[in-house]
Amino acid sequence: MCRASLPFSATWKLYLERNSRCNVFRRIGTAGSTWWSPQCAAVRQGIVDMMHRALREPEVKSVVICGQDGKFCGGADIREFGAKMSGPPLVPMIHMIEAAAKPVVAAIEGVALGGGLELALSCHYRIAHSKARLGLPEVTLGLLPGAGGTQRLPRLIGVPAALELITTGRHVTAAEALQLGIVDEVTDQNAVDAAVKFAQSVEGKSLDARRIGTFPCPRPPDLDAVFEKVMKEVRRSARGAIAPVTCVQAVHAAVTLPYAKGMERERELFSTLFTSGQARALQYYFFAQRAVSRWSTPSGARWDTSKPRPVRKAAVIGLGTMGRGISVSLAQAGFSVVAVETQEKQLLEAKQAVSGMLERDAKRRGAPLAHGNIKYSCSLKAAADVDLVIEAVFEDMALKKAIFRQLSAICKPGTFLCSNTSALDIDELASQTQSPELVVGMHFFAPAHVMKLLEVVYGPRSSPEAVATAMQMGKKIGKVSVAVGNCRGFVGNRMLKPYLEQAFFLLEEGATPEQVDQVLEEFGFPMGVFKVSDLSGLDVGWKVRKADGLVVPDSTGKSARIQGGRRYSPLGDLLCEQGRFGQKTGRGWYQYDKPGGRVAKSDPWLHRFLEEYRARHGLVARRIDQQEVLERCLYALINEGFQILQDGIAAGPEDIDVIYVLGYGWPRHRGGPMFFADMVGLDKVLDRLERYHQLHPDVPGLKPCSLLRKLAAGGCPPIHRWREVIQKPHSQL
Ligand SMILES: CCCCCCCC(=O)CC(=O)SCCNC(=O)CCNC(=O)[C@H](O)C(C)(C)COP(=O)(O)OP(=O)(O)OC[C@H]1O[C@@H](n2cnc3c(N)ncnc32)[C@H](O)[C@@H]1OP(=O)(O)O
Numbered sequence: 001m002c003r004a005s006l007p008f009s010a011t012w013k014l015y016l017e018r019n020s021r022c023n024v025f026r027r028i029g030t031a032g033s034t035w036w037s038p039q040c041a042a043v044r045q046g047i048v049d050m051m052h053r054a055l056r057e058p059e060v061k062s063v064v065i066c067g068q069d070g071k072f073c074g075g076a077d078i079r080e081f082g083a084k085m086s087g088p089p090l091v092p093m094i095h096m097i098e099a100a101a102k103p104v105v106a107a108i109e110g111v112a113l114g115g116g117l118e119l120a121l122s123c124h125y126r127i128a129h130s131k132a133r134l135g136l137p138e139v140t141l142g143l144l145p146g147a148g149g150t151q152r153l154p155r156l157i158g159v160p161a162a163l164e165l166i167t168t169g170r171h172v173t174a175a176e177a178l179q180l181g182i183v184d185e186v187t188d189q190n191a192v193d194a195a196v197k198f199a200q201s202v203e204g205k206s207l208d209a210r211r212i213g214t215f216p217c218p219r220p221p222d223l224d225a226v227f228e229k230v231m232k233e234v235r236r237s238a239r240g241a242i243a244p245v246t247c248v249q250a251v252h253a254a255v256t257l258p259y260a261k262g263m264e265r266e267r268e269l270f271s272t273l274f275t276s277g278q279a280r281a282l283q284y285y286f287f288a289q290r291a292v293s294r295w296s297t298p299s300g301a302r303w304d305t306s307k308p309r310p311v312r313k314a315a316v317i318g319l320g321t322m323g324r325g326i327s328v329s330l331a332q333a334g335f336s337v338v339a340v341e342t343q344e345k346q347l348l349e350a351k352q353a354v355s356g357m358l359e360r361d362a363k364r365r366g367a368p369l370a371h372g373n374i375k376y377s378c379s380l381k382a383a384a385d386v387d388l389v390i391e392a393v394f395e396d397m398a399l400k401k402a403i404f405r406q407l408s409a410i411c412k413p414g415t416f417l418c419s420n421t422s423a424l425d426i427d428e429l430a431s432q433t434q435s436p437e438l439v440v441g442m443h444f445f446a447p448a449h450v451m452k453l454l455e456v457v458y459g460p461r462s463s464p465e466a467v468a469t470a471m472q473m474g475k476k477i478g479k480v481s482v483a484v485g486n487c488r489g490f491v492g493n494r495m496l497k498p499y500l501e502q503a504f505f506l507l508e509e510g511a512t513p514e515q516v517d518q519v520l521e522e523f524g525f526p527m528g529v530f531k532v533s534d535l536s537g538l539d540v541g542w543k544v545r546k547a548d549g550l551v552v553p554d555s556t557g558k559s560a561r562i563q564g565g566r567r568y569s570p571l572g573d574l575l576c577e578q579g580r581f582g583q584k585t586g587r588g589w590y591q592y593d594k595p596g597g598r599v600a601k602s603d604p605w606l607h608r609f610l611e612e613y614r615a616r617h618g619l620v621a622r623r624i625d626q627q628e629v630l631e632r633c634l635y636a637l638i639n640e641g642f643q644i645l646q647d648g649i650a651a652g653p654e655d656i657d658v659i660y661v662l663g664y665g666w667p668r669h670r671g672g673p674m675f676f677a678d679m680v681g682l683d684k685v686l687d688r689l690e691r692y693h694q695l696h697p698d699v700p701g702l703k704p705c706s707l708l709r710k711l712a713a714g715g716c717p718p719i720h721r722w723r724e725v726i727q728k729p730h731s732q733l
């Protein structure tokens with residue numbers, strides 16, 4: 001028996017067990033975490049050497065490959081993808097294992113992902129620990145499984161199941177892997193011991209039926225129809241991402257070509273993806289999503305020096321759209337929740353809605369109900385003994401201030417007071433309390449129990465402990481938390497403003513909502529800006545604009561198109577005056593079959609309205625091309641992103657990108673707005689903004705931000721170097 005231990009992370013080691021009956025391991029190599037890095041070359045070399053020795057030495061009858069520290073293998077080191085590969089290549093190594101004349105068993109503990117699972121698939125048997133997770137997540141990195149995964153998995157588990165796993169990158173549990181036929185046995189005991197026992201039990205048996213590469217690939221009778229259907233579905237959900245589509249092509253090759261030819265095709269397709277901008281974007285995003293947990297603030301507070309306080313019991317004040325979802329998230333994560341509404345009627349409605357959401361979710365996940373954790377009340381006093389409060393009442397500063405004053409008097413000392421406000425000043429809320437250092441924003445996104453993003457907003461007086469506690473709370477409820485500074489709209493909604501503004505201006509100049517939405521959807525957004533506005537309700541922005549004093553008719557009775565020297569479009573206000581609030585009223589930028597209808601249809605009324613509007617204001621409609629639509633909407637948003645970086649509201653471009661991908665539907669395969677700007681070229685973005693600003697001097701949002709100028713003047717450094725250029729503003733805290 002020979003045993004090779006595979007590394008997962010940090011430093012790992014290769015061991016050779018000379019004799020299965022003695023527990024003495026001899027170290028034969030030390031390596032980095034995965035295949036690609038120079039150290040990983042040593043790992044591959046170690047596996048190759050070990051296999052040669054195992055095959056050569058007559059006393060070795062079987063081989064078990066396992067990981068170190070309870071992890072089989074997480075696949076390639078993504079950071080090393082750009083590096084030149086050295087050492088034995090992966091594919092021949094995998095072929096050599098599969099061709100071995102002695103049984104090779106993979107002992108899968110922890111994870112077998114990507115190249116790790118491909119290695120396991122080359123083994124003759126796979127034994128998994130019950131807690132292990134397996135998958136081919138390459139598609140999420142803009143790649144396809146390039147070491148035979150697209151050729152072996154369909155041969156092992158059939159085409160439909162393989163297509164589903166490869167095109168989504170979904171991880172499966174050991175139990176599901178067993179059901180699918182990916183693993184041969186699952187154990188609750190030590191998987192390596194189980195694999196050793198298993199290996200001994202199959203020593204000497206024929207391996208002819210165990211080499212997946214030799215299996216015929218099952219061919220669905222209606223092959224063309226199956227692939228046509230899958231391709232259509234994958235193209236629709238990929239929204240322009242090329243990797244899922246390419247994965248389908250690779251699996252198609254497994255079905256239609258002999259194994260060796262299929263492997264060649266897989267390699268060709270892999271190479272196309274490997275050098276694509278989308279792969280770069282997705283790999284950047286992989287690290288960005290992890291980087292945001294290492295937060296810092298301009299005052300010097302940091303994730304590694306700020307200690308969160310434990311939270312066991314939390315209160316949610318206001319059980320409308322957001323409060324209900326937040327309560328569900330908290331209850332599901334095991335927090336005791338106190339849920340507060342104004343009156344019995346609202347409380348009862350909310351209770352029913354929350355129970356329904358919890359039941360549906362528990363059913364979907366096959367998890368137990370989390371009902372018992374929520375106590376409902378009509379009195380703020382019920383929050384007296386909680387550790388943290390999340391306020392989610394109407395977006396009304398006076399109301400929120402009154403609630404924060406009351407909470408400050410009611411809650412036990414040290415209770416963190418958080419607001420789910422979308423845009424209001426956290427500091428103003430903090431100023432109502434006796435302990436402003438305990439106040440932070442916790443800005444969830446609708447539906448709050450589904451959306452993964454949480455903006456944690458630190459005010460000038462928020463303590464590092466309060467930020468750390470909110471960040472940790474977000475993590476516990478399964479969110480990706482991003483710490484951001486306090487300003488109107490924080491990061492996400494602040495950047496949305498110039499984007500929406502450009503969309504309105506484009507309508508004034510001759511575009512239609514359908515045209516603008518189509519361009520944005522082709523870019524990869526799930527919905528264009530006008531469809532999203534109809535979905536969220538046009539009245540929401542109208543209320544805000546009214547509160548800001550923007551909705552005022554000018555002296556001629558026409559709605560003002562210049563406000564405070566800046567161009568302003570009253571189009572949204574005019575629609576609201578007509579009672580067109582979007583989906584909820586069945587009319588908005590589009591028409592719907594009924595109030596609450598979901599399918600947007602072009603509305604001739606709206607087109608006439610736009611024509612009349614232009615005529616009234618002496619505007620002549622012109623033909624606007626796709627490029628202009630895209631550039632004006634996106635570059636205005638990106639420009640605001642640079643301003644946010646310059647103001648120190650976001651610590652780095654990764655924070656903005658994660659917020660936009662997780663909260664606003666920015667296509668992940670385009671990395672996020674700031675990564676997109678880097679891909680396009682900062683000098684080009686600057687040039688286009690300058691041009692648009694010249695044409696529209698009364699639109700400050702198009703005036704290039706000085707940070708963008710500075711980066712462009714500095715030779716457009718790559719995105720990972722921007723932080724060096726961003727001058728930290730004087731501490732806002
Ligand atoms: C023609 C030749 C063709 C040859 C083709 C072969 C090429 C291949 O071989 C293809 C591949 O494998 S692609 C890689 C596939 N593997 C993955 O995508 C796994 C990604 N990682 C995960 O899912 C989770 O980290 C995981 C589930 C593993 C662990 O989750 P946790 O929540 O426990 O930990 P994280 O916080 O996510 O990660 C801990 C630290 O490790 C870093 N990291 C994770 N996976 C990495 C990876 N694969 N490469 C590089 N770094 C990686 C992660 O960034 C984090 O670092 P810090 O943020 O610095 O702590």
Ligand SMILES: NC(=O)C1=CN([C@@H]2O[C@H](COP(=O)(O)OP(=O)(O)OC[C@H]3O[C@@H](n4cnc5c(N)ncnc54)[C@H](O)[C@@H]3O)[C@@H](O)[C@H]2O)C=CC1
Binds near residue numbers: 322392
């Ligand atoms: N709806 C959305 O998409 C998002 C909203 N937000 C923010 O979340 C907050 C809540 O928004 P929604 O849930 O949409 O509003 P909503 O109107 O659906 O719900 C607000 C709830 O607060 C209750 N309420 C009012 N005064 C109260 C009081 N004194 N005590 C207890 N409950 C009280 C109301 O009865 C109502 O049920 C707002 O600040 C909003 O800006 C944040 C992110 C997204």
